[in-house]
Amino acid sequence: MSIDKIQQGDSLTQSKDLVADNIEKLKQLFPEIVTEGKIDFKVLQDVLGEDIEEEDEYYRLTWAGKAKARREAHKPSTGTLRPVKEDSVNWDTTENLYIEGDNLEVLKLLQKSYAGKVKMIYIDPPYNTGKDFVYKDNYKDNLKNYQEITGQLDEEGNKISTNSDSDGRYHSNWLNMMYPRLRLARNLLKDNGIIFISIDDVEVGNLRAIGNEIFGNDNFISNMVWQKNYSPRNDAKYFSDMHDHILVFAKNKDKFERILLPRTAEQNARYTNRDNDPRGDWKAENLSVKTYSAAYDYPITTPGGRVVNPPKGRCWRTSKEKMEELDKDNRIWWGEDGNNVPSKKSFLSEVQQGRVPTTLLFRNEVGDNQEAAKRIVELFDGKPFDTPKPIGLIKHFLSISTDKNDLVLDFFAGSSTTADSLFQKNLEDNGHRKFIQIQLPEPTNKKSEGFRTGYNNVSEISKERIRRAAKKIAEEHPEKAEKLDLGFKVFKLDNSNIKGWDGNPDKLEANLWDAVSNIKEDRTQEDVLYEILLKYGLDLTLPIEEKTIEGKIVFNVGFGALFICLGDNLTNTVAEGIGEWKEELEPEICRVIFKDTGFTDVEKTNSIQTLKRFGIGEIKSI
Structure with missing residues (x-):
């Protein structure tokens, strides 16, 4: 009897293989295209018939590097996310995540655990103005590229840099960055999910084009225009830039249901109850029409005896019989003395209970750049970040697209406006929305206020803003704060905790010794624990209980759904303890993972039999 060992290349040692996943879906749809386990594209063309585009010239968007960008979105990652408890707040209870790392690799790592779980995405990516950086991906080894850029390995390789318009591939560089990230982000959206993307005039056309390709033309919802500035700039060369765009796409437009905004006090003030109607407030509406x-x-005879006709060239809105029915139901207003031209009573309780969102977002309704800067200064007593968005803008998106328990993603987190806004929205409606924030540790400019005040990279500013926003709510609303999740778990992108066989014959002896323990020496049991959760497709915020059995730490994930023990010199007593713990919890399914070198052969065999006796059939080792 043996334990299934997780090998390098197994699904648990890399992120979800999207290519294999899509091929399997093709096989299920068209089984006739499979020949000896491979796809026969000639047969696929025959099956699809006239829906194949074979002309050289047709409508499409292409650029230098598009094919590589498309392939990159489907290439698995061998990285992992390591927990950083010291940077976190309320680690044991929070369901919010802050992930520091290259968002391309992180989005790949989230594919198993969070596919189809995110209700709303908001991103504020680089606008490609020539002043903001565009992260240039290395398609050979993106994880290594990220480590070089953040100084984890050495100073060779690609660097964070601006994407100057003098670069021959100015737009291509930006598209190559955005395309694979949006493809991966789409997978994370629920079927009724939605994405909001801020952009300005430089790339709005290209963003709309790749958005149409990735989400589908039919799933485009809107190009919102946000008034971002209060006053025009007199030094503008041509026109003063007063707006940004927010492009909105749905995962599936037919399933997305927008939420109405609350009615304003001004709208409701138009309704009164002049005749004490038990149905409540109403307003009078004209009963004549031009058609x-x-x-x-x-002619109509009023209760006061006066005969009235519709104005010249007009008629009544309804038939004489229907008019009489409305009058009997006290839905006609004849004026205080009963002699006015009739009006229809429209009751507040019967009209649409909310406002339809519009594509124009005015600064007095959702805030502007000045308000966003004021919020940063309010939290930091300074301005360590130069380009935040106002919380009113993100709260607006949350209001029209999320319910109280939804998950929200921002993979260009910046100063963490999205997390701050989500806290504020939950405070307003007692919600339990959760966030995932992803931010590259982009170095702060040495001339910036952020650097001068001790923040070496954007991630440090971003995390500190969440802490300060949470603290402010706790101080100003202590009773409500007790019911809110104001914490967040921090993870950092890194290479896998599991050693890989490099296949170099010159290092044969070293590799053989490494095989004795395939977990890296500088990694903790918790590092490995979260890599297992990630590669198993489990939520990183699942409840985890820790217990010591026979001197060995055992992790219980998700109330007994998964037990993990990574200790050495394990005995059958540990397996016995896990089995008893499992019986206490009574989970629907139960899996156990050990370290491969944790047992002697005899103890391994006995432990397997013990676990099977407790009804645990899935036992793996790393």
Whole structure:
């Protein structure tokens, strides 16, 4: 009897293989295209018939590097996310995540655990103005590229840099950055999910084009225009830039249901109850219309005895019989003395209970750049970040697209406006929305206020803003704060905790010794624990309980769904303890993972039999 060992290349040692996943879906849809386990594209073309585009010239967007960018979105990552408890707040209870790392690699790592779980995405990516950086991906080894850029390995390789318009591939560089990230982000959205993307005029056309390709033309919802500035700039060369765009796409437009905004006090003030109608407040509506119909042109006698006709060239909105029915139901207003031209009573309780969102976002409704800067200064007593968005803008998106328990993602987190806004929205409606924030540790400019005040990279500013926003809520609303999740778990992108066989014959002896323990020496049991969760497709915020059995640490994930023990010199007593713990919890499914070198052969065999006796059939080792 043996334990299934997780090998390098197994699904648990890399992120989700999207290519293999899509091929399997093709096989299920068209089984006839499979020949000896491979796809026969000639047969696929025959099956699809006239829906194949074979002309050289047709409508499409292409650029230098598009094919590589498309392939990159489907290439698995061998990285992992390591927990950083010292940077976190309320580690044991929070369901919010802050992930520091290259968002391309992180999005790949989230594919198993969070596919189809995110309700709303908001991103504020680099606008490609020539002043902001565009992260240039290394398609050979993106994880190593990230480590070089952040100084984890050495100073060779690609660097964070601006994407100058003098670069021959100015737009291509930006598209190559955005395309694979949006493809991966789409996978994370729920079927009724939605994405909001801020952009300005430089790349709005290209962003709309790749958005149409990735999400589908039919799933485009809107190009919102946000008034970002309060006053024009007199030094503008041509026109003063007063707006940004927010492009909105749905995962599936037919399934997305927008939420109405609350009615304003001004709207409701138009309704009164002048006759004490038990149905509540109402307002009078004109009963005549311009579209003339002789059948609807008739005299009406008011309760006071006056005969009235519709204005010249108009007629009544309804038939004489229907008018009499409305009057009997006290839905006609004849004026205080009963002699006015009739009006229809429209009751507040019967009208649409909210406002339809519009594509124009005015600064007095959702905030502007000045308000965003004021919020940063309010939290930091300074301005360590130069380009935040106002919380009113993100709260607006949360209001029209999320319910109280939804998950929200921002993979260009910046100063963490999204997390701050989500806290504020939950404070307003007692919600339990959760966030995932992803931010590259982009170095702060040495001339910036952020650097001068001790923040070496954007991630440090971003995390500190969340802490300060949470603290402010706790101080100003202590009773409500007790019911809110104001914490966050921090993870950092790194290479796998599991050693890989490099296949170099010159290092044969070293590799053989490494095989004795395939977990890297500088990694903790918790590092490995979270890599297992990630590669198993489990939520990183699942409840984890820790217990010591026979001197060995055992992790219980998700109330007994998974037990993990990574200790050495394990005995059957540990397996016995896990089995008893499992019986206490009574999970629907139960899996156990050990370290491969943790047992002697005899103890391994006995432990397997013990676990099977407790109904645990899935036992693996790393």
